[in-house]
Amino acid sequence: MSKALLERNLFELIRRTSTDLPRDVERALKQALKREESGTHAKWCLDKMLETVAVSRSGNLPLCQDTGTLIFQFRVPTGCDTNALAAATRNAVSRATRMGFLRENTVDSVTGAAYATNIAPGAPQMIFIQGARKTIEVRLMMKGGGSENVSKQYSLPDEKLGAGRDLAGVRSCVVDAVLQAQGRGCAPGIIGVGIGGDRVSGMAYAKKQLFRRLDDRSPVHALAKLEDQLTKELNGLDIGPMGLGGATTVLGVKIGALSRLPASFFVAISYMCWSLRRRGMLLGPEGGRLRWLY
Numbered sequence: 131m132s133k134a135l136l137e138r139n140l141f142e143l144i145r146r147t148s149t150d151l152p153r154d155v156e157r158a159l160k161q162a163l164k165r166e167e168s169g170t171h172a173k174w175c176l177d178k179m180l181e182t183v184a185v186s187r188s189g190n191l192p193l194c195q196d197t198g199t200l201i202f203q204f205r206v207p208t209g210c211d212t213n214a215l216a217a218a219t220r221n222a223v224s225r226a227t228r229m230g231f232l233r234e235n236t237v238d239s240v241t242g243a244a245y246a247t248n249i250a251p252g253a254p255q256m257i258f259i260q261g262a263r264k265t266i267e268v269r270l271m272m273k274g275g276g277s278e279n280v281s282k283q284y285s286l287p288d289e290k291l292g293a294g295r296d297l298a299g300v301r302s303c304v305v306d307a308v309l310q311a312q313g314r315g316c317a318p319g320i321i322g323v324g325i326g327g328d329r330v331s332g333m334a335y336a337k338k339q340l341f342r343r344l345d346d347r348s349p350v351h352a353l354a355k356l357e358d359q360l361t362k363e364l365n366g367l368d369i370g371p372m373g374l375g376g377a378t379t380v381l382g383v384k385i386g387a388l389s390r391l392p393a394s395f396f397v398a399i400s401y402m403c404w405s406l407r408r409r410g411m412l413l414g415p416e417g418g419r420l421r422w423l424y
Contacts, residue, residue, distance in 0.1 A: 131211065133218060136417030140222035140268070144200075147270050147409040148192045148231045151183045152424045154344045155320075155381065155406045159183070162318060162371075162378035172376025179371070179404055193405045197232045198272035200254035203341065205267040207415070212258045215266070218417075219256060220249050265420065269341055269410035277403040280315040282307040283333060286395040295395040297356055300325055301363075303397040304383065308364050313373015316403035320344070321360070321383045324398040326390035336400035339384035341408055343424065353385045360385075371404070381406075 159180055166172040186193045202219055206212065224247040226232045236245040236253045248254065284303040286295045291306055293299035304323060311317070324336030347354040360383040370376025381404065390396070410423030 131214060132416045132418075133214070136215070136218045136413070137221050137225075139411065139413060139417060139419045140219055141225055142419075143268065143270055143409055143411055144222055144226040145190075145231045147272055147407050148197055148226070149190055150187050150409075151193060151405065152408065154424065155404075156180070156183055158344050158381040159318075159404065162381065165377045170376060171372075171374035172370045172378065175371035175374060175376075176378070192231060192233070193407060194274060194403075195233060196274040196276065197235050198274040198407070199278070200232075200248070201271045201273060201337065202254055202256045203269045203271075203338075204256065204258045205263065206258060206260055207263050207266070208260050210260065210266065212260075215258070216256055219254065223248050223254050264415060266413040266415075266417070267410065267423070268413065269423065270408065271337070271340060272407040273337065273340075273400075274316070274403055274405070277315040277319065277401045280307070280311040281333070281336075281401045282310070282399045283329060284397040284399075286397060297352060299395075300385075300397050301356060301360060304360055304399060305363065305367075307399045307401065308369070308379065309367065311369075311401060313369050313371070313379075315401045316405065317369060317373060318371055318378045318381050318404050320381050320402040320404075320406050321364070322400035322402065323383065323385040324400070325385065325387040325396075327388035327396060327398075328391075328394065329396060329398075331388060332396040332398040333400065335386050335388055336398040339386050340400060340402050340406065341410075342384045344382045344406075348385055350387070353387065357383045357385050 163176040227248045234244045236248045236250045286299045291302045293302035322336040322339035324332045364380045367379050369379040412420040
């Protein structure tokens with residue numbers, strides 16, 4: 131594996147993720163703009179969001195000053211040197227930070243000091259999945275703090291919500307989380323939902339749903355139906371862009387389910403801002419880029 135080639139492609143993944151909104155998200159914003167009435171705050175907000183997308187893309191500038199938690203997901207061939215891959219990723223993150231595509235966005239939780247390169251305990255996050263394949267698939271998500279702050283986790287049954295251990299209960303949790311957010315987290319949001327698992331795996335699985343394209347549907351019929359139902363219901367709450375009212379509170383809802391223990395039924399909700407910064411690329415065995423994902 132060529133170290134220089136790999137680092138160059140990982141750096142380009144970071145740069146493009148930071149500065150260029152994926153086309154499926156941009157398309158959803160344009161569709162939302164058409165739904166809003168002229169002269170409304172919602173119309174103005176969405177227009178400014180799309181203006182930001184255009185300026186960031188043409189000027190090679192970060193879409194948001196909060197470049198977020200960096201979450202890398204790698205699918206690699208069995209026996210791949212993941213240590214070398216992790217080292218290349220850290221070098222690419224450090225370079226992207228020095229060049230301004232990432233903010234110095236990583237802080238020591240004890241001292242409050244910032245890490246100048248964004249390389250620190252727990253940062254960046256890297257997930258490696260080995261399998262029978264010849265290529266390396268890498269996906270990156272930048273998860274901003276504002277959207278992370280309004281993410282939620284519930285344990286069912288929940289007497290306050292009247293939510294039981296079923297999909298109707300899951301629906302109640304999602305609606306409650308979005309109502310509590312009230313546009314914070316930079317609505318319109320994209321909602322990732324993880325049903326089941328434990329408290330750690332459930333939230334990780336909720337975030338994983340945000341790697342999905344906005345135009346796909348769950349392969350599980352009941353979950354696909356719930357995704358559609360919730361998207362329609364949440365957009366009827368009149369929270370709207372930035373909580374200023376309107377017909378677009380979310381751009382989509384993505385739901386996945388894990389197994390669980392009989393004693394537990396967790397519902398994790400990962401809220402993502404309108405600036406869903408996620409990209410992916412397919413690399414050859416030597417680290418050369420074969421194609422972009424999304």
